[in-house]
Amino acid sequence: xxxxxxxxxxxxxxxxxxxxxxxxxxxxxxxxxxxxxxxxxxxxxxxxxxxxxxxxxxxxxxxxxxxxxxxxxxxxxxxxxxxxxxxxxxxxxxxxxxxxxxxxxxxxxxxxxxxxxxxxxxxxxxxxxxxxxxxxxxxxxxxxxxxxxxxxxxxxxxxxxxxxxxxxxxxxxxxxxxxxxxxxxxx
Amino acid sequence: xxxxxxxxxxxxxxxxxxxxxxxxxxxxxxxxxxxxxxxxxxxxxxxxxxxxxxxxxxxxxxxxxxxxxxxxxxxxxxxxxxxxxxxxxxxxxxxxxxxxxxxxxxxxxxxxxxxxxxxxxxxxxxxxxxxxxxxxxxxxxxxxxxxxxxxxxxxxxxxxxxxxxxxxxxxxxxxxxxxxxxxxxxxxxxxxxxxxxxxxxxxxxxxxxxxxxxxxxxxxxxxxxxxxxxxxxxxxxxxxxxxxxxxxxxxxxxxxxxxxxxxxxxxxxxxxxxxxxxxxxxxxxxxxxxxxxxxxxxxxxxxxxxx
Amino acid sequence: xxxxxxxxxxxxxxxxxxxxxxxxxxxxxxxxxxxxxxxxxxxxxxxxxxxxxxxxxxxxxxxxxxxxxxxxxxxxxxxxxxxxxxxxxxxxxxxxxxxxxxxxxxxxxxxxxxxxxxxxxxxxxxxxxxxxxxxxxxxxxxxxxxxxxxxxxxxxxxxxxxxxxxxxxxxxxxxxxxxxxxxxxxxxxxxxxxxxxxxxxxxxxxxxxxxxxxxxxxxxxxxxxxxxxxxxxxxxxxxxxxxxxxxxxxxxxxxxxxxxxxxxxxxxxxxxxxxxxxxxxxxxxxxxxxxxxxxxxxxxxxxxxxxxxxxxxxxxxxxxxxxxxxxxxxxxxxxxxxxxxxxxxxxxxxxxxxxxxxxxxxxxxxxxxxxxxxxxxxxxxxxxxxxxxxxxxxxxxxxxxxxxxxxxxx
Numbered sequence: 061x062x063x064x065x066x067x068x069x070x071x072x073x074x075x076x077x078x079x080x081x082x083x084x085x086x087x088x089x090x091x092x093x094x095x096x097x098x099x100x101x102x103x104x105x106x107x108x109x110x111x112x113x114x115x116x117x118x119x120x121x122x123x124x125x126x127x128x129x130x131x132x133x134x135x136x137x138x139x140x141x142x143x144x145x146x147x148x149x150x151x152x153x154x155x156x157x158x159x160x161x162x163x164x165x166x167x168x169x170x171x172x173x174x175x176x177x178x179x180x181x182x183x184x185x186x187x188x189x190x191x192x193x194x195x196x197x198x199x200x201x202x203x204x205x206x207x208x209x210x211x212x213x214x215x216x217x218x219x220x221x222x223x224x225x226x227x228x229x230x231x232x233x234x235x236x237x238x239x240x241x242x243x244x245x246x247x
Numbered sequence: 248x249x250x251x252x253x254x255x256x257x258x259x260x261x262x263x264x265x266x267x268x269x270x271x272x273x274x275x276x277x278x279x280x281x282x283x284x285x286x287x288x289x290x291x292x293x294x295x296x297x298x299x300x301x302x303x304x305x306x307x308x309x310x311x312x313x314x315x316x317x318x319x320x321x322x323x324x325x326x327x328x329x330x331x332x333x334x335x336x337x338x339x340x341x342x343x344x345x346x347x348x349x350x351x352x353x354x355x356x357x358x359x360x361x362x363x364x365x366x367x368x369x370x371x372x373x374x375x376x377x378x379x380x381x382x383x384x385x386x387x388x389x390x391x392x393x394x395x396x397x398x399x400x401x402x403x404x405x406x407x408x409x410x411x412x413x414x415x416x417x418x419x420x421x422x423x424x425x426x427x428x429x430x431x432x433x434x435x436x437x438x439x440x441x442x443x444x445x446x447x448x449x450x451x452x453x454x455x456x457x458x459x460x461x462x463x464x465x466x467x468x469x470x471x472x473x474x475x476x477x478x479x480x481x482x483x484x485x486x487x488x489x490x491x492x493x494x495x496x497x498x499x500x501x502x503x504x505x506x507x508x509x510x511x512x513x514x515x516x517x518x519x520x521x522x523x524x525x526x527x528x529x530x531x532x533x534x535x536x537x538x539x540x541x542x543x544x545x546x547x548x549x550x551x552x553x554x
Numbered sequence: 555x556x557x558x559x560x561x562x563x564x565x566x567x568x569x570x571x572x573x574x575x576x577x578x579x580x581x582x583x584x585x586x587x588x589x590x591x592x593x594x595x596x597x598x599x600x601x602x603x604x605x606x607x608x609x610x611x612x613x614x615x616x617x618x619x620x621x622x623x624x625x626x627x628x629x630x631x632x633x634x635x636x637x638x639x640x641x642x643x644x645x646x647x648x649x650x651x652x653x654x655x656x657x658x659x660x661x662x663x664x665x666x667x668x669x670x671x672x673x674x675x676x677x678x679x680x681x682x683x684x685x686x687x688x689x690x691x692x693x694x695x696x697x698x699x700x701x702x703x704x705x706x707x708x709x710x711x712x713x714x715x716x717x718x719x720x721x722x723x724x725x726x727x728x729x730x731x732x733x734x735x736x737x738x739x740x741x742x743x744x745x746x747x748x749x750x751x752x753x754x755x756x757x758x759x760x761x762x763x764x765x766x767x768x769x770x771x772x773x774x775x776x777x778x779x780x781x782x783x784x785x786x787x788x789x790x791x792x793x794x795x796x797x798x799x800x801x802x803x804x805x806x807x808x809x810x811x812x813x814x815x816x817x818x819x820x821x822x823x824x825x826x827x828x829x830x831x832x833x834x835x836x837x838x839x840x841x842x843x844x845x846x847x848x849x850x851x852x853x854x855x856x857x858x859x860x861x862x863x864x865x866x867x868x869x870x871x872x873x874x875x876x877x878x879x880x881x882x883x884x885x886x887x888x889x890x891x892x893x894x895x896x897x898x899x900x901x902x903x904x905x906x907x908x909x910x911x912x913x914x915x916x917x918x919x920x921x922x923x924x925x926x927x928x929x930x931x932x933x934x935x936x937x938x939x940x941x942x943x944x945x946x947x948x949x950x951x952x953x954x955x956x957x958x959x960x961x962x963x964x
Contacts, residue, residue, distance in 0.1 A: 201525030202342075202533065202553055205512035209500040211335075211521070222512070230511060232396035236350035240368045241391060242608035242914045245460070296679075296686050367603060375910060385911030386836065407910060416757060422694035423679040424686045440686075442679050443602075443672015445612040446694050452757035454909040458612065458672065460603035484601045485672030542756045 111208075111215050115180040122180075124167035133164050150227040161186055161225070187219045194219075296424060297437040297476070309476060316474075316481055320465075324472040326480050329498035331431035337492055337547060338432070338526040339503075340515035340535075341406060344552045348374050348397040348404030352505035352514065356408075359493060359504035360479040361471050363463030371457060371490040372408040372505065379403055383538075408505075409434060409455040409490035410538060410546030417447035417456060426487070431498070432519070432547050433491050435477035441486040448487060452539050453546075456489045492516070519547065529553075557954055561720050564952060565943045572942070575792075580938060583931045590928010593921045594669060602672055604921040610914040611905045613670070615922045618897030619929070620666035622777065623659045624748045625770060625896060627704065629778015630656035631741035632808060638734045644801035650715060650948065651789075652782055653708050654940040656741075659778075660705040662933035667698075669925050693751040700747050704740045707733050712940070719947040722957025745770045752904060760837035760904040763826075769819045770896075775812035776865075777892035779805045780885040787878070789941070794949045803876055806884070810869035813888065817866060820859075820895075840913070841903040850915045851902060854894045862891035 137157050140147070149157065163169040169177040170186050178185050188195030197203035198216070205222065208214030223230065295304065309326050316324035353372045356362070362369040375388040379401050388405075398404065415434050418426050425440040426447055448456045462484040474480040475495035482488050493503035497516070506514040517524030526549070529535065533551040572580070597604040607614045633652035636642040668674055679685035680698050687695040711733050718725040749767035756762050783805060786797045827838040839845060844852045868874045868884035875881060907913045918926070946952030 197532075197553060200528040200532070201517075202340075202515065202529050203512065205507075205509060207502060207507045210497065210502050210517045210524070212500050214502075217512075222510070230347070232398065233347060233349040233510065235348060235392070235394060235397045236354050238350075238391045238393050239353070239370050239373065240365070242610050245367050245603070245608060299686070367608075373910065384833075385907070385909075386833070388911040390910070390912065416755070419691045420694070420755070421688055422692040422698065423676075424688040425679070440676070440679060441673065442676045444667075444670070444694060445672070446692070446751075448609065448612040449905070450755050450757055452909050454609070454912075457609055459601070460608065461601035483673075487672075 111213060112181060112184075112218050113215055113221070115183065115218060116221055117180070122168070128167040135159060135164060147226050150229070151225065181218075183225075184219050187225075296440050298424070298427070305476075312476070312480065316472075319481075320467045320470045320472070322467075322470070322472050324470075325474060327473075327475045327495060327498075328477075329475065329495075331429050331433075332498065333430075334518075334520055336430075336432045336519045337411065337497060338517060338519040338524075338530075339411070339492065339548045340526050340529040341548070341550050342511075342513040342515070342553045343403060343405060343550050344554045345511045345513035346374075346404045346406060346509075347511055348376055348392070348399075348402070349510060350374050351508045351510055352406060355504045355508035356490070356493075358469065359471055359496075360491075361465050361474065361481055362457075362488075363459065363461075363465060363482075364469070365464055367458075367460040367463075369457045369459070369463070369488070371455070371488075372406050373454065375405045375407060376402050377405055405550070407453055407455065407538070408548070409492075410453050410544065410548040411490075411492065413545035413547060414543060416450040416452060416542075416544055420446040420450035422446060429477075433477075433494055433497075434489070435491055435494065436487055436489065437477070438480070438482045438486045438488065443485040443487065445487065452542050452544060456487050458487050459484050557721060558717075560954060561717060564720075568946060568952065569939045569942050576942075580935070583935045583938065586927050586931030587935065588928075589924050590926075590931060593924030593928060597669070597921050597925060598674075602670075604919065606916055606919040606922065608914060608916075610908040610912050611902065611916040613901055613905065614916050615897070615918040615926060616666045616670040618901040619926055620663050620670070621748060621770075621900060622893055622896040623663045623666065623933075624701070624744055625774030625892070626778045626781065627656045627659035627663060627701075628741040628745040628771070628774045630708070631738050632775050632779055632812075633782070633805070634734055634741075635738060636804075638731065642804075644798040645804060647948075648782075648786060648797050648801055650712060650944055651785060651941065652778075653712050654937060654944060655778065655781060655785075656708050657705065657712065657940065658933045658937035660701055660708070661936050662929050663701060664705075665929045665932060666926075669929065693747060693754055697744070697747045697751055700740065700744050704737065704744050707737045707740060711737070712944075716944055716947050720952060720957065721954050742771065745774050752900070757909050758837075758904045759834035761900075763823060765819055765823050769816065769823070772812055772816035772819055773892045773896060776809050776816060776862075776888045777896070779809050780888040780892075783809075783885050784882060785941075787882070789945060793945045794951070795945050796949075799876075802881070806869050806875045806881060809888065810866060810875070813862060813866040813869065816892075817862060836907060837903045840906055841899060845907070845913060848906075848913045848915050850917065851898060851906075854898050858891045858894035858899060861887040862895070865891060 140158075144158075161170055163171040163177055166177070169179060170183060171177050172186060173189055184195060184198065188198075194203050198219070204219070205217045206214045207217075219225070219228075295308075297305075300308065305328060309328055312326045313324055316326065353370050353374060356371050357364070357369070360371065362371065373390050375385075375390055376392040376399070377383060378387045381387045383405065392399070392402075411428075411432055411434050413428075413432075415426075415428055418428060418434060421441075422444060423440060423442055425442070426434060426436045428434050443458070445458055448458060459482055463482055465481060470481070471479060473495060475491075475498070478491045478494035493501075493505075497503060502516055503514075506516045515525045515529050517526035519526060521527060529551055530549060533553055535549045535551040537546045537549060605614070605616075630652040633645055633649045637646040637649035668677065671677070680687050680695060682699070687699070689695055711730055714729060715725045746767045749770040752758070752761035753764065753766040754762075783802055786802055789795045790797050824838065824842075827835050836845070840848065841851050842855045844850075865884045865887035868880050868887070874884070902916060906916070943952070
């Protein structure tokens with residue numbers, strides 16, 4: 061309950077981070093920092109920067125170049141067996157694999173279809189390439205979860221805070237207990 | 248014997264307004280109250296409707312409440328009285344295509360708003376499990392579903408809480424004016440004025456109002472000390488309460504607790520008068536409906552389908 | 555002034571003394587009141603959780619009884635109209651008893667509302683000037699007002715007529731007639747406003763029917779007089795009071811018409827619900843047939859219908875209407891029929907299923923039964939005391955020492 065992120069989400073975001081890691085630990089993402097109270101006068105929305113919490117890296121996994129810098133780049137599409145074999149890609153896996161999103165030359169970056177590099181902090185731009193409607197909704201505040209002020213600074217959770225990029229379907233949760241029935245409320 | 252620190256002008260006017268007449272009559276009544284009932288006690292006994300309190304009176308009532316609750320709950324309790332912000336009319340959006348029925352909102356609300364935990368258990372949010380086969384048909388709604396995992400196949404979920412109607416049936420029904428709509432759209436209850444007749448509960452089409460059937464059971468250690476007079480301050484036995492969009496948070500700019508907890512981001516909140524607000528974006532780009540639209544209560548709580 | 559003191563003293567003596575049957579009756583009522591007080595003490599301490607009402611069914615047994623008794627109170631008008639307006643002598647002689655019943659019924663009504671309140675200590679919040687009644691919007695605020703006015707009117711009329719009788723003087727027509735005339739629309743008013751209290755709730759389709767107020771009045775004109783008919787016979791036997799057979803039969807005849815109208819309206823409502831068969835039918839279906847395993851009210855629904863039909867026939871046919879056994883059977887059946895229809899049959903299906911479709915099978919808790927018993931006993935005590943004073947005045951045996959001997963029947 062106190063957990064700001066459901067456990068499933070936590071696991072998926074941990075899995076989201078992979079380049080060059082020797083081990084993937086399950087770790088809860090840092091809770092979004094509390095919003096700083098500010099007078100209600102908000103900056104105009106055009107110049108409003110999207111405030112996001114840090115990407116949900118597992119401890120010790122980033123920078124990816126820690127391992128990948130010394131490894132030769134193999135662009136052949138293949139099943140990974142030596143490392144990252146726990147990643148079960150269920151994200152249009154018929155057509156895509158790791159290097160469609162991860163930058164082969166600098167593993168600390170992602171890249172768009174155009175080849176433009178994108179930092180992990182702005183991974184939403186990568187997601188938005190295909191999921192344009194969701195991206196638009198997310199920017200408008202319709203899609204996704206955010207905390208803070210309804211008319212002031214607020215924190216946008218990244219796509220990967222809730223969706224494991226390798227298997228993005230939202231995972232089922234155990235519901236909290238049902239309410240008491242009226243006949244069960246007794247003195 | 249007159250205990251009201253009214254300036255003379257106000258006294259002169261006292262008979263003109265209904266509140267003034269009432270005040271005058273009460274003072275008169277208090278003055279003649281005999282048999283050991285002092286005027287002061289009489290005033291306390293009659294109590295005061297929140298909307299008729301002067302700023303001074305309200306100040307002393309808030310101070311008294313803070314003192315009482317701080318002592319009672321063993322922590323520094325704040326009883327706020329933030330007024331509605333000008334130019335703000337709150338609206339709420341709930342994405343039925345996202346909600347998975349996990350009930351995180353229910354318990355975040357209980358915690359934030361100091362509801363009675365048990366005997367009676369009070370939840371301001373009720374999550375209905377509905378059949379996809381039947382759509383929004385309350386004849387097939389179940390609030391008591393239990394499962395290892397939600398969403399369950401073939402079902403969708405519809406959380407229901409106070410819809411903060413523009414034309415609230417509950418406000419109309421209240422015989423003593425103990426519930427009303429604030430300028431920012433929130434329908435509130437004065438727990439110190441409610442007589443517990445439950446007319447509002449009969450009138451509400453959304454089952455949103457809850458009654459304190461017994462003395463609420465709020466553990467000291469779980470009590471949220473940041474409260475509002477019209478919101479989550481501890482309630483007495485025998486009065487009605489309901490969702491206030493977390494008035495103690497939203498009047499200070501924050502999101503309601505249920506918005507922040509929702510793991511699927513199905514809950515949206517903002518100012519209906521601000522075209523850029525999240526709720527306006529929802530209304531302008533999504534398919535929106537209000538619950539029981541035919542009743543013309545005009546809820547400020549909008550259900551929508553983002554996909 | 556001395557007269558009033560004597561009157562009070564004499565009345566007190568009449569109320570507190572009586573034969574063994576009277577003592578047993580009053581004793582039984584007092585026991586009932588004490589039981590009710592114990593029940594209420596428990597409810598007051600624990601809160602309304604001591605009842606079986608919950609958020610799903612927020613009004614139940616208490617409010618059902620309240621609604622039924624408003625009907626009983628309103629029914630006094632049925633006797634008032636012919637008595638005062640048409641000067642029909644046989645009824646005029648007994649009309650005061652109808653007004654006494656109205657007073658007792660209103661007292662019970664107010665008590666049922668009081669015990670249903672979560673904060674009875676804040677009762678004054680609804681009082682004009684002291685509190686802040688929500689006029690004109692709230693029907694309950696109106697209801698509280700009209701009930702109290704109706705009570706005051708009836709008390710004034712009754713006290714004036716009885717006191718005049720006690721002094722051996724004719725009552726003051728200029729005082730009584732306007733009040734009596736006012737009480738006629740008031741009687742219709744209390745029941746209409748009470749009907750509107752339910753009728754106005756769009757959230758509850760079962761109540762949100764414009765036929766509700768006429769149905770309330772029709773059933774009230776059955777149930778109220780039913781009490782009186784039995785009472786007339788008891789008084790005839792136990793006191794010297796002379797009540798003519800024609801008066802009793804006439805009232806019974808009026809009740810037959812009222813019951814016909816009541817059944818007709820019920821039929822009209824049932825036709826609309828079942829023929830159109832919208833989702834609003836759910837509540838009616840719950841009452842008459844049950845939904846799934848939720849069938850708690852079904853026996854009451856059909857029992858009430860059968861009782862009302864049989865009573866209607868008994869009162870319609872002159873032979874059975876004028877036969878004491880069938881007449882009294884009819885009275886009991888009408889009471890039972892209307893009590894179920896107005897109490898359980900009105901309030902509970904209105905709330906079941908609740909506004910979100912949940913079905914909570916409510917049955918009154920022990921505390922509710924005891925409190926209701928207590929309220930009824932208070933009402934009957936009030937009625938007994940009033941009748942105890944009124945009857946000797948009507949028959950001329952309770953008189954101020956200086957009064958003329960001429961009987962002063964109102």
